[in-house]
Amino acid sequence: MLQMDLRREPFKTKDNNRPMCRAADIKNKPSQSGERICTVERAASPRVNPTxxxxxxxxxxxxxxxxxxxxxxxxxxxxxxxxxxxxxxxxxxxxxxxxxxxxxxxxxxxxxVFRPVDIPKSVTAEMRNVLVDWLIQVHEYLALEEETLYLAVYLLNFYLSERRIHTSKLQLLASTCLFIACKIEESLIPEPAELCFMMGDAYGKKELLKMERKVLYRLRFDLSYxxxxxxxxxxxxxxxxxxxxxxxxxxxxxxxxxxxxxxxxxxxxxxxxxxxxxxxxxxxxxxxxxxxxxxxxxxxxxxxxxxxxxxxxxxxxxxxxxxxxxxxxxxxxxxxxxxxxxxxxxxxxxxxxxxxxxxxxxxxxx
Structure with missing residues (x-):
C-alpha cells in the first residue's frame, strides 16, 4: 500500500470524502477468475439524445x-x-x-501503435485503470517529466503485449517501467529503494532490478518512443x-x-x-x-x-x-x-x- 502520508497529503476524490483506490490494492479482492484485483466503481453514462x-x-x-x-x-x-x-x-x-x-x-x-490482438486479455479495464492511476500518483509525487510518464506506460503496454504476467506482479512491473523511463528522460533518477517504498516495501531492490533485466530483454533494449x-x-x-x-x-x-x-x-x-x-x-x-x-x-x-x-x-x-x-x-x-x-x-x-x-x-x- 502506498505510504505517501509521511511526506505529502494523500490523494482523495474531488469531494475529499473518501480516499482514492490504489494500485497496491490490486490483490485485495478476488475476481471471477480467482485472481485478486481491486474493483473500481463507475457510474453508467445515461443515454443522450442530442437535437x-x-x-x-x-x-x-x-x-x-x-x-x-x-x-x-x-x-x-x-x-x-x-x-x-x-x-x-x-x-x-x-x-x-x-x-x-x-x-x-x-x-x-x-x-x-498496438493492434487489437496486442491488448492483453488478462488485464481487465478496472485493473489497468487502478495500475495507471497509481503510476500517475508516483510520477507526480516524484515531480518527473511528462515524457517519463508516457514512456513508462508505453513500456508497460509493450511488455504486457509480449508476455503474460501474474496479477500480483503488475505493480512491480509498473515501477520497473517507470524506473527505466527515468533513465531515459530524467537527469536525476530515483533510487530503487524509493520506488520500493512507494510500493509499501512489498518488493525489494533485488526484485526490482531482476524485473528490469526481464523487461529490457523482452523489449530487446529498444526504448525508443x-x-x-x-x-x-x-x-x-x-x-x-x-x-x-x-x-x-x-x-x-x-x-x-x-x-x-x-x-x-x-x-x-x-x-x-x-x-x-x-x-x-x-x-x-x-x-x-x-x-x-x-x-x-x-x-x-x-x-x-x-x-x-x-x-x-x-x-x-x-x-x-x-x-x-x-x-x-x-x-x-x-x-x-x-x-x-x-x-x-x-x-x-x-x-x-x-x-x-x-x-x-x-x-x-x-
Missing part, C-alpha cells in the same frame, strides 16, 4: 464534415512555425533540423493556443493512458484530437476566443479523428475520482479539470453529437 441543432453546432466547432486534405503532411507550409516552436522549446541548436525531426517522428510513430507530448507542444505553439487550452488538451491526452483503446491511436492523432476537443468544449461552454483552427501538420480521416475524440470525451466523463483529475485540478495547471466546460452535461452533449457524426462518416452498407 439535430446541437449536433450541427458541435460538428461545426470541431471542424468535422468539411473536406480534409488528402495529401501528405503539410511540412512546407509549417516549416517556419516548426522552427519557431522548437526555439520556444529551448531547442535552439536543433532549429535547422526542424523539418527532419518532424518527418522522422511522423514516419516512426506507426511503429509504436515517439512522444505524443512532443506533437501536442508543437501543435500548441504553432497554433498559438492559449495556455488553458494546452493544459486541457494535455488532460484529455493523459486520460487515454488508462484506456486500452488508447494504445491503438497514433501519437500525432492523439495530440490532434486532444487539442481539437479542448477547443470545442471551451467554445461550447463559454465562447472563449482562440485560434480558429489547429495547424494541420498531418491529415487524418474524419472517422479516425471522431473515434479519438469520442474516447477522450468518455474518459473525461469518468474522471472525477482519479489522479489525473486531481493532478490537473491544481493551480499549477490552471485547474482545467475543474472547469465548467467539463461538466457532465456538456461532455454528454459532445459524446452524443460525436456519435451521430461518426455514424454519418461511416454509414452502414448492405
Amino acid at each position: 439535430e441543432r446541437q449536433g450541427t453546432e458541435v460538428a461545426h466547432a470541431l471542424g468535422i464534415g468539411a473536406a480534409a486534405p488528402a495529401g501528405p503532411s503539410l511540412l512546407s507550409t509549417w516549416g517556419e512555425e516548426l522552427a519557431q516552436a522548437m526555439l520556444e522549446m529551448d531547442m535552439l541548436t536543433e532549429q535547422e533540423y526542424a523539418m527532419d525531426f518532424f518527418t522522422y517522428m511522423m514516419r516512426k510513430q506507426s511503429a509504436h 515517439t512522444q505524443p507530448v512532443h506533437f501536442l507542444r508543437l501543435l500548441s505553439l504553432t497554433g498559438k493556443c492559449p495556455e488553458k487550452i494546452s493544459f486541457l488538451a494535455m488532460y484529455f491526452m493523459e486520460l487515454t493512458l488508462r484506456e486500452a483503446d488508447g494504445m491503438m491511436i497514433e501519437p500525432a492523432l492523439l495530440a490532434c484530437a486532444a487539442l481539437r476537443l479542448a477547443q470545442v468544449v471551451v467554445t461550447l461552454s463559454c465562447g472563449l476566443q482562440m485560434s480558429p483552427a489547429v495547424p494541420r501538420l498531418y491529415s487524418y480521416s474524419d472517422a479516425e479523428l471522431l473515434g479519438s475524440l469520442q474516447l477522450m470525451a468518455r474518459s473525461a466523463l469518468r474522471s472525477d475520482a482519479n489522479s489525473t483529475w486531481q493532478k490537473f485540478s491544481r493551480p499549477q495547471r490552471l485547474e482545467v479539470s475543474a472547469e465548467p466546460a467539463l461538466s457532465a452535461k456538456n461532455l454528454r452533449r459532445c459524446i452524443g453529437s460525436l456519435s451521430l457524426q461518426r455514424q454519418a462518416a461511416c454509414p452502414v452498407t448492405d
Whole structure:
C-alpha cells in the first residue's frame, strides 16, 4: 500500500470524502477468475439524445464534415512555425533540423501503435485503470517529466503485449517501467529503494532490478518512443493556443493512458484530437476566443479523428475520482479539470453529437 502520508497529503476524490483506490490494492479482492484485483466503481453514462441543432453546432466547432486534405503532411507550409516552436522549446541548436525531426517522428510513430490482438486479455479495464492511476500518483509525487510518464506506460503496454504476467506482479512491473523511463528522460533518477517504498516495501531492490533485466530483454533494449507530448507542444505553439487550452488538451491526452483503446491511436492523432476537443468544449461552454483552427501538420480521416475524440470525451466523463483529475485540478495547471466546460452535461452533449457524426462518416452498407 502506498505510504505517501509521511511526506505529502494523500490523494482523495474531488469531494475529499473518501480516499482514492490504489494500485497496491490490486490483490485485495478476488475476481471471477480467482485472481485478486481491486474493483473500481463507475457510474453508467445515461443515454443522450442530442437535437439535430446541437449536433450541427458541435460538428461545426470541431471542424468535422468539411473536406480534409488528402495529401501528405503539410511540412512546407509549417516549416517556419516548426522552427519557431522548437526555439520556444529551448531547442535552439536543433532549429535547422526542424523539418527532419518532424518527418522522422511522423514516419516512426506507426511503429509504436498496438493492434487489437496486442491488448492483453488478462488485464481487465478496472485493473489497468487502478495500475495507471497509481503510476500517475508516483510520477507526480516524484515531480518527473511528462515524457517519463508516457514512456513508462508505453513500456508497460509493450511488455504486457509480449508476455503474460501474474496479477500480483503488475505493480512491480509498473515501477520497473517507470524506473527505466527515468533513465531515459530524467537527469536525476530515483533510487530503487524509493520506488520500493512507494510500493509499501512489498518488493525489494533485488526484485526490482531482476524485473528490469526481464523487461529490457523482452523489449530487446529498444526504448525508443515517439512522444505524443512532443506533437501536442508543437501543435500548441504553432497554433498559438492559449495556455488553458494546452493544459486541457494535455488532460484529455493523459486520460487515454488508462484506456486500452488508447494504445491503438497514433501519437500525432492523439495530440490532434486532444487539442481539437479542448477547443470545442471551451467554445461550447463559454465562447472563449482562440485560434480558429489547429495547424494541420498531418491529415487524418474524419472517422479516425471522431473515434479519438469520442474516447477522450468518455474518459473525461469518468474522471472525477482519479489522479489525473486531481493532478490537473491544481493551480499549477490552471485547474482545467475543474472547469465548467467539463461538466457532465456538456461532455454528454459532445459524446452524443460525436456519435451521430461518426455514424454519418461511416454509414452502414448492405
